[in-house]
Amino acid sequence: MKNFIFVIALISFNVFSLCSNDRILVAKELVTLDDLYQDANAVYIKGNKFHSIGSKEDLIKKFPNIPVDHLYKDSVIVPGFIEHHVTSTASCNNNEF
Amino acid sequence: MNSEIVAIDDWNVPHKKSDGVRNRKDYLERLLKTERNMKDDAEPLVSWGFHHYFHGELTRQDLDLISKDRPILIIHRSFHEFIMNSRALSLFNITEDDLNHLSKEEKKFASLEEGHFSERGLIAVMPKVMKYLAAPQRLITGLQITENYFQENGITLIANPGSMYNPSIQKVKNYVFGDEDTPFKSLFIPSALYMLEHTDISNLLKTTEDHLSWGEGKVGFLPKHIKLFTDGAMYSQNMVLRDGYLDGHQGAWLMENDIFREAFKLYWDAGYQIHVHQNGDSGLDRLLDVLDENMKRNPREDHRTTVVHFGYSAFDQIDRMKKLGVIVSANPYYVSVLSDLYSREGVGYERSQQMVRLGDVDRAKIILSLHSDMPMAPASPLVLMHAAINRINYAHEVAGPNQRISALTALKGVTLNSAYVLGIENDYGSISPGKYANLTVLSDNPLSIDPLKIDKINVEATIVEGRPFK
Incomplete structure (x- = not known):
């Protein structure tokens, strides 16, 4: 019985991990715009926030159970663009100053 | 992005690409071509991107030459000026009554004769035009x-x-x-x-x-x-x-x-x-x-x-x-x-x-x-x-x-x-x-x-x- 619970728990954990976005994202270059993290090339995303930033090796060592995502290993990652002034209805050619 | 873009610069929007036109002849030709290509005869032509310094002055009369039957609404590049043909003015039911409350200074920015409305003059007629432009499906x-x-x-x-x-x-x-x-x-x-x-x-x-x-x-x-x-x-x-x-x-x-x-x-x-x-x-x-x-x-x-x-x-x-x-x-x-x-x-x-x-x-x-x-x-x-x-x-x-x-x-x-x-x-x-x-x-x-x-x-x-x- 104990084993059964353990297996179920393990499966649940893995399913949970697959469903969550938690991962260490690796980039060719990571432009953080944060002076504390100038030479990083990886970021650990936990839930909807940044958890840690550093070199790929350091993050993997620190968080060995977190999946590593290499999808953008040849790309440059910058902070998400913020367009703080659009006129959304005018953009579909209605009007708004 | 829901109207015909005829502008001074190129626009690459999803499913629509528009090359810039920077003179009056090209602008009017493009507008005419767009009008002629529209399938539904009653559908209003709404076009954004007009710029008078590149495309010259545009009036109700110019737009009537393109079509007397189809409502045409031209939205200036700035969005602060609208120009309409006669059919559009009647579609939106814009009359002198809409302009009566404007001051003498504000009236300079609204001309029913030329079908041209800008700045405070535009705000006066905006609600009527918006009924069409902001219709939910559009x-x-x-x-x-x-x-x-x-x-x-x-x-x-x-x-x-x-x-x-x-x-x-x-x-x-x-x-x-x-x-x-x-x-x-x-x-x-x-x-x-x-x-x-x-x-x-x-x-x-x-x-x-x-x-x-x-x-x-x-x-x-x-x-x-x-x-x-x-x-x-x-x-x-x-x-x-x-x-x-x-x-x-x-x-x-x-x-x-x-x-x-x-x-x-x-x-x-x-x-x-x-x-x-x-x-x-x-x-x-x-x-x-x-x-x-x-x-x-x-x-x-x-x-x-x-x-x-x-x-x-x-x-x-x-x-x-x-x-x-x-x-x-x-x-x-x-x-x-x-x-x-x-x-x-x-x-x-x-x-x-x-x-x-x-x-x-x-x-x-x-x-x-x-x-x-x-x-x-x-x-x-x-x-x-x-x-x-x-x-x-x-x-x-x-x-x-x-x-x-x-x-x-x-x-x-x-x-x-x-x-x-x-x-x-x-x-x-x-x-x-x-x-x-x-x-x-x-x-x-x-x-x-x-x-x-x-x-x-x-x-x-x-x-x-x-x-x-x-």
Whole structure:
């Protein structure tokens, strides 16, 4: 019985991990715009926030159970663009100053 | 993005590509061709992008020559001018009665005879035109195209300072942008100009606060932010300039001085961050004068009063801006598309080479950010960066080389400092522990690539609060 619970728990954990976005994202270059993290090339995303930033090796060592995502290993990652002034209805050619 | 684009610059929007036309002959030919290609004879032709300095004067009579039967509505590039043919005027039921309440000065901006309405004259007829333009299905289609366009350009969060005072239009925006699958969060800021069309100044604060309950899901209103207006539109040459225009025409004020001052004081004392639309150096003087008075009367720290658009300014204003603690939200695309033309028409070389003087702003260590004011510029942060870094205009020259900014300043202008303008820099704008996991994935590094190639960088994906979008 104990084993059964353990297996179920393990499966649940893995399913949970697959469903969550938690991962260490690796980039060719990571432009953080944060002076504390100038030479990083990886970021650990936990839930909807940044958890840690550093070199790929350091993050993997620190968080060995977190999946590593290499999808953008040849790309440059910058902070998400913020367009703080659009006129959304005018953009579909209605009007708004 | 829901109408026919016939503009001075090229537009690549999803499922639609439009090459720029920059003279009257090409413009009218394109309009005629568009009209002839429309399948439904009764469907109105709505076209955005017209610019009188490139395409010449356009009147109701010109449009009647294209079609007497089909309603035609031309929306000026600036969105501050509408031109209609006779059939459109009757479709929208626009008559002299709509203009009777205007003052003598305001009437100069509304001509039924020419089918032309601008600035305050346009606001008078706007509700009737909006009934068609903002019909739910039309609006939904347009917003859905816009949503994809924003994501494809790497945008992970948008704001809309100066949104319309119209709950039913807001509901449509919530419907399209509010759901979980929208690849960005939307933050709206109310406009005092629009609210004052419906309420008087004694109710203004209450009406502003009422907006806070208007958002749904991923759409919200920013508390304690307001948009005010000084002078008119850049694309229409309605900005108000200290030394006037070469051809003697006058600019226009969007808010009368006494109302602007009263509204500014009201929001200032209530602790708001005030975003002020400005395009001419006289418009900027008006803002700085009022800010100065209020700082002396009721000093505030970290007020972040924001100069919005920042078209024409004078060098002597920079020092004053710094001392008063304003920040700048600039549209650098003005330089790309207008600095050459305005060097020859209306404003003149010296002033136009120095338009959007971001180099001076950066040297004064004033916080600066970049925006598109889409559709005044493509909502592409890379295009905006390219414009601010290179300042290359339609004459293929660098306009005011001293006003170029570095790639790093430009990148901050579309990320960290863009967050700062909205007061959300503790949660967004950089890759820092504890901030929301918003990222833009690029093919090249904008800080090290040849600056002339920045607008050619590919956006490969975005990640919004940890969730990838492609």
